[in-house]
Amino acid sequence: MPQTDHADADRLERVKVHADGHEGHAHAHDASCGHSHDAHDHDHAHDGRGHSHAHAHGDAGSACCGTGTPATVAASIPLAPSEAIGSNVRTAIRIMQMDCPTEEALIRKKFSRMPHVRSMDFNLMQRVLTIVHAPEALDSILAALRSLDFTPELADAGPDAAPTPVPHAPPKPWWPLALAGMAAAGSEAAGWLGAPAWLPAGLAILAILSCGLTTYKKGWLAIRNGNLNINALMSIAVTGALILRQWPEAAMVMVLFTIAELIEAKSLDRARNAIQGLMQLTPEQASVQQPDGSWRSMDLKAIALGAVVRVKPGERIALDGEIVTGRSSVDQAPITGESLPVDKAVGDAVFAGTINQTGSFDYRVTAAASNTTVARIIHAVEEAQGIKAPTQRFVDQFARVYTPIVFAIALAVAVVPPLLFDGSWQAWVYKALVMLVIACPCALVISTPVTIVSGLAAAARKGILIKGGAYLEQGRKLTRLALDKTGTITHGKPVQTEFEILAEIDAVRCRTLAASLAGRSDHPVSMALAAAAKADGLANVTVDAFEALTGRGVRGEIDGAPYWLGNHRLVEELGRCSASLEVRLDALESQGKTVVMLVDAERVLALFAVADTVKETSRAAIAELQRLGVSTAMLTGDNPHTAAAIAQQVGIDEARGNQLPEDKLNAVAQWSNDGATVGMVGDGINDAPALARANIGFAMGAMGTDTAIETADVALMDDDLRKIPSFIRLSKATHSVLVQNITLALGIKSVFLVLAVTGLGTMWMAVFADVGASLLVVANGLRLLRQ
Numbered sequence: 001m002p003q004t005d006h007a008d009a010d011r012l013e014r015v016k017v018h019a020d021g022h023e024g025h026a027h028a029h030d031a032s033c034g035h036s037h038d039a040h041d042h043d044h045a046h047d048g049r050g051h052s053h054a055h056a057h058g059d060a061g062s063a064c065c066g067t068g069t070p071a072t073v074a075a076s077i078p079l080a081p082s083e084a085i086g087s088n089v090r091t092a093i094r095i096m097q098m099d100c101p102t103e104e105a106l107i108r109k110k111f112s113r114m115p116h117v118r119s120m121d122f123n124l125m126q127r128v129l130t131i132v133h134a135p136e137a138l139d140s141i142l143a144a145l146r147s148l149d150f151t152p153e154l155a156d157a158g159p160d161a162a163p164t165p166v167p168h169a170p171p172k173p174w175w176p177l178a179l180a181g182m183a184a185a186g187s188e189a190a191g192w193l194g195a196p197a198w199l200p201a202g203l204a205i206l207a208i209l210s211c212g213l214t215t216y217k218k219g220w221l222a223i224r225n226g227n228l229n230i231n232a233l234m235s236i237a238v239t240g241a242l243i244l245r246q247w248p249e250a251a252m253v254m255v256l257f258t259i260a261e262l263i264e265a266k267s268l269d270r271a272r273n274a275i276q277g278l279m280q281l282t283p284e285q286a287s288v289q290q291p292d293g294s295w296r297s298m299d300l301k302a303i304a305l306g307a308v309v310r311v312k313p314g315e316r317i318a319l320d321g322e323i324v325t326g327r328s329s330v331d332q333a334p335i336t337g338e339s340l341p342v343d344k345a346v347g348d349a350v351f352a353g354t355i356n357q358t359g360s361f362d363y364r365v366t367a368a369a370s371n372t373t374v375a376r377i378i379h380a381v382e383e384a385q386g387i388k389a390p391t392q393r394f395v396d397q398f399a400r401v402y403t404p405i406v407f408a409i410a411l412a413v414a415v416v417p418p419l420l421f422d423g424s425w426q427a428w429v430y431k432a433l434v435m436l437v438i439a440c441p442c443a444l445v446i447s448t449p450v451t452i453v454s455g456l457a458a459a460a461r462k463g464i465l466i467k468g469g470a471y472l473e474q475g476r477k478l479t480r481l482a483l484d485k486t487g488t489i490t491h492g493k494p495v496q497t498e499f500e501i502l503a504e505i506d507a508v509r510c511r512t513l514a515a516s517l518a519g520r521s522d523h524p525v526s527m528a529l530a531a532a533a534k535a536d537g538l539a540n541v542t543v544d545a546f547e548a549l550t551g552r553g554v555r556g557e558i559d560g561a562p563y564w565l566g567n568h569r570l571v572e573e574l575g576r577c578s579a580s581l582e583v584r585l586d587a588l589e590s591q592g593k594t595v596v597m598l599v600d601a602e603r604v605l606a607l608f609a610v611a612d613t614v615k616e617t618s619r620a621a622i623a624e625l626q627r628l629g630v631s632t633a634m635l636t637g638d639n640p641h642t643a644a645a646i647a648q649q650v651g652i653d654e655a656r657g658n659q660l661p662e663d664k665l666n667a668v669a670q671w672s673n674d675g676a677t678v679g680m681v682g683d684g685i686n687d688a689p690a691l692a693r694a695n696i697g698f699a700m701g702a703m704g705t706d707t708a709i710e711t712a713d714v715a716l717m718d719d720d721l722r723k724i725p726s727f728i729r730l731s732k733a734t735h736s737v738l739v740q741n742i743t744l745a746l747g748i749k750s751v752f753l754v755l756a757v758t759g760l761g762t763m764w765m766a767v768f769a770d771v772g773a774s775l776l777v778v779a780n781g782l783r784l785l786r787q
Contacts, residue, residue, distance in 0.1 A: 081155040085132055088118055093129045094153040095145065098122075103150075105400075106227045110144050117141065124449060149221055177258060180210035184251035191248045204251035208238065212254040228403055230440035230770075240433040241763060244426055253437070253763045261771060281334050281353030281374050286318035287311075289362070300369035307365045311356045319352050319365045320372045326361025330354050335373060336463035336718035380465055380715075391738050392448035392469060399441040406439035406753070413757060427759070434756040437766035438749055443773035447741035451781035455734040458787045463717035464727050471696050471713045473738070475731030477677040478630050481724065482668055482690065484682045485636035485643065486524050488700050488721070489650055490612035494524055496532035497593060498609035502581070508538065510606045513558060514598045516540040517565040521554050525594055526565070528610040551637050551660035553596060564599040568639050569658055571597050576604050589641030592649070614649050621721035622651045628728050630679075635664045635690070665689035681724070698724060730787055737784060741777040748773040 082091040097103065104122045107129065111117045116137035121130040133141060145152045187203035219235030222228065234257055241250035285297045289308040300318055303309070308324060311317055317330070329341040332354045341357050344350060350363055352372035369375065414432035417423030452469035459466050466472050486492045501507055515533030518526035519540050533540075543556040552573070553566020564570060568585055571577050576599055584607070588595050593609040622632055633654040636643050640657030647655035656667065664680075668690045671678045680687060680694035683701075691697035691712065699712030701719040716723045752769040755761030761769075 082138075087134075088132050089135050089138070090130060090132045091138060091141075092155060093131065093142075093145070094127055095129055095150045096127055096153070097150050098124065098127050098129065103229070106148060106222060106225055106229065107145070107150075109225055109227060110148060111141070114140065114144065148225070149218065176210045177255070177262075180207040180212075180251075180255050180258070183207035183210065184248070184255045187251045188248040197245075200247040201245075204242070204247035207251035208242075208254050211258045212238065215254065215257070228407060228439075230442060233403075233407075233436045233439050237433045237436045237763060240429065240436075244430060244433075246430070246763075249763050253767050256764055256767045257771065281316065282369075282372070283316050283318050303365060303369070305365055305368060308362050309365060310360065310362050311350075312360050313356060313358055315356050317350050317352055317354050317356060317363075319369060320367035321350055321363035321365045323348050323350060323361050323363045326359055328359035328361050329357045331357055332718070333463075335377070336720075377460065377465055377717075380467060390470060390473060391735075391742070392452060395444055395448050395742065399445045402441045402444070403439050406435060410435035410439065430763075431756050431759060431761075434761050434763050434766045435753060437763055438752050438756065438770055440770055443748070443770065443777055444742065444745040446774060447745050447777035447781065448738060450778050451734060451737050451741060451784065454781050454784035455730060455787075458784050459727065459730055462723065462726055462730075463720075464723050464730075465715040465717060466727070467713050467715075472731055472734055474677070474696060475714075475728050476735050478679050478696065478728060480631050480633065480671050480676040481625060481679045481681065482633050482635050482664070482671075482694070483652070483680075483721075484664075484687055485634055485638060485646055486612065487683060487719070488681050489618045489634065489646060489652075490614050492524050492612065492719075494528045494594065494610040494612035496528050496608060497611045498588065499606065500584075501606045502597075503603050503605045505605050510598060511536075512538050512541060513563055514565055514606065514608060516543050516558060517546075517554050517556050517563060517598075519543075520546045520556065521548060524612070525596055525610050526554070529565075529596070529608055551658075562601055565596055566599070567594075567596055567637070567658075571599060571604060574599055578604075581607075585639070586641060589639045590645065592642050592645030594638050594642050612646075614646060615719070615721070617720045617722050618650045621725060624722065624725040625728075626651070626653075628725055630728070633667070635659045635667055661687065661689050665693055668693045679724070681721070730784070733787055734784060737780055741780055744776055744780070745773050748776075 082089050084090075095103075095107075098107070104124065107122075108120065111120065111131075114137070116134035118132040118134075120132075122128075123130070131141065142152050183203045184207040187200040187207065190200040190203060215231050216235050218229075218231035219233075222232040223235075234254070238250045238254050241253065282300065285299055286303060287295045287310045288298045288303055289310070290296055295310060303319060309319060309321065311328075313328070323344055323346050325346065327343070327345040330344050330350060331341045332351065334353050334355070335351055344361070349366075351374070352367075352369075353374040367373070410432040413435060414429045417428045418425045452472060455472050456466055456469070459472070483489055486494075499507075499511065501510060511533050515530050515538055518529040518533075520543055521527075530540075541558055543558055546554065546556040548554050549564075549566060549570060552570035553564060555562065555564050557563070564574060568577075571581075576597075581604060585595055588607075588609045591611075593611045595607055595609050597607045598605045625632055631654075632652045633656065634643055634647050634652050635656050636646075637659055638646075638657055640655070643655040643657035646652075656663075659667070664687060668678050668680055672693065672695065678694045679696045679698060680690045681698040681700060682688075682691050683699065691699075697713045699715045700721075701716065714727060748769050752761055752766055756766065
């Protein structure tokens, strides 16, 4: 029987926090969530505000386990400022030289001897270390990082701090690498032509000094800290080749390694830039109305809530807001992925990063620059990169034992045959050196995060916000999808179609009572009743002692008398149902209409029927889900007749009506316990228990909604159910690429290990095997960006 794991608990905690009205979200980190962590588990709370840009500088932008190539881009995601966690402090530190588990291991080993460090989280793709520590330990932590030749960067002092510009280091000159290449080629040629021994030796040493000093420096730091990363292994291998007087090979290996690492760094930056592109959706300035009525361009950070901003045709909208004058059509594709522009008029919401098409309009700002929808998306994607997929966790664990095992085998290859079988020391030591070059697991390790980040970025471009690699990988396993009805399958904007008086009461009085009760609720059915009454000019009266009855309706007192407005279940619970009423309810419900009744202390006064329309996209989505092998079920609080009628219209396999939140939870739990991988689609709050219990919770229409973005595992930025089949197909493609990459990395390593032991492999071939495999898996992972 499947157990509720830590990820389920995490989702439930996030849902509970928001359902109670708290700001931010609790995010418990655990190994099951895929975070690299140490010491103690800890809560991880973010609010998405107070970010500032960090800048690449110094010897930044190293390739995976690499040589310290120049940074090609500034840090892509702003850092969160330090915050107190009980008696400790959590600090995010960007380390531009850190993007491989070997560097992570180096840092872990260094900090394991520091008692004031409580725990660590590593986001290698964004090069961010989040560390929980004693308040007084930050200076010693930064000093320890600098002792490892890292350049730590912190966020600005607070949410309103202006970014502190840090100059970029000038690009490293190209001529040392070019000189090294020519010297290595010259050494190779001199060896072939039989030149005096000092010539190939001198050229080889010149090549190594020109391009290999950084590798030696990093290798020495790694060895000094008891860590065998690629720099240490390469330093040992090249030094061994020099001792064996393999001058041309030692030089060529170092040059090829440096060139390959440079190419790899560029490839990895492309994966990072896929996320950085989200940050470029908003302009840097906007035209803001001044107190005297004039208009002035202002930086986004200086624009206050409530300010009025003007947008011209063709401009990107800078901040979230609500239109106050004018109308236009807006291209929301950058956020939602929808293909057609959306008409906007006074009172409609607009979102940062979307594009105004035709008209000009003014809007009132409703979210600061650091808390817009696009800012929250960026923050969510940043966090998602730290939540590792199961495959990624397995690969990381495998990599921890791979290098020591290969190193031990290489040592045995170097020593055992000469000692026990009278082999040639030079030949067997050379074979061991070739194996050392292959011993770095970089190709295997980077294959998974590059693939996952590419998948997350591809999904974000489609308007699908996935909260972690674990959910992206699990999507392909979905076998059952449960859906709420209102706002998910239907438009969620029902209109009143029938009104019937069932007792002796004035019609206007009856509608006024019902509309007054309905006006206190935000349920779509209540809103339909209130809208119909308002359209007919009926004014609401005062309601006292108002109470929402979950899954049933509402109750209140008007002029001292109690009234109920609710569904069939509520009427039955109140004991007001009759045979004739049942007949009438069945007739209306069989037409797919939802019926609510106004009840006083003695009888049912009237009934109101409302109807919702099914989205055309819902029919297409359900059909596509069925083609993908996913069965569907609708769980709705509406009556069973309406549920069955709507389910038949869209082709849903099973429909359950009169479902309270606990009923939806029980249904999802039952399917999970029966072995199904269950997804739940809802609004993020009313369906909170079921969303938390499902393997994957989907929130509909999350654009502009804090709660939906924070609580769901997958947030669909608009109301299009067709994004769920797209998510499943992307999950299948991601899994396929992961398997391909792992197979490529392990296969190439295995082949060259065999070649090394049999004496058919050379050191330069080993370099191509190691870094070439890395380039292959990175390029393969980047293919997902085209999905």
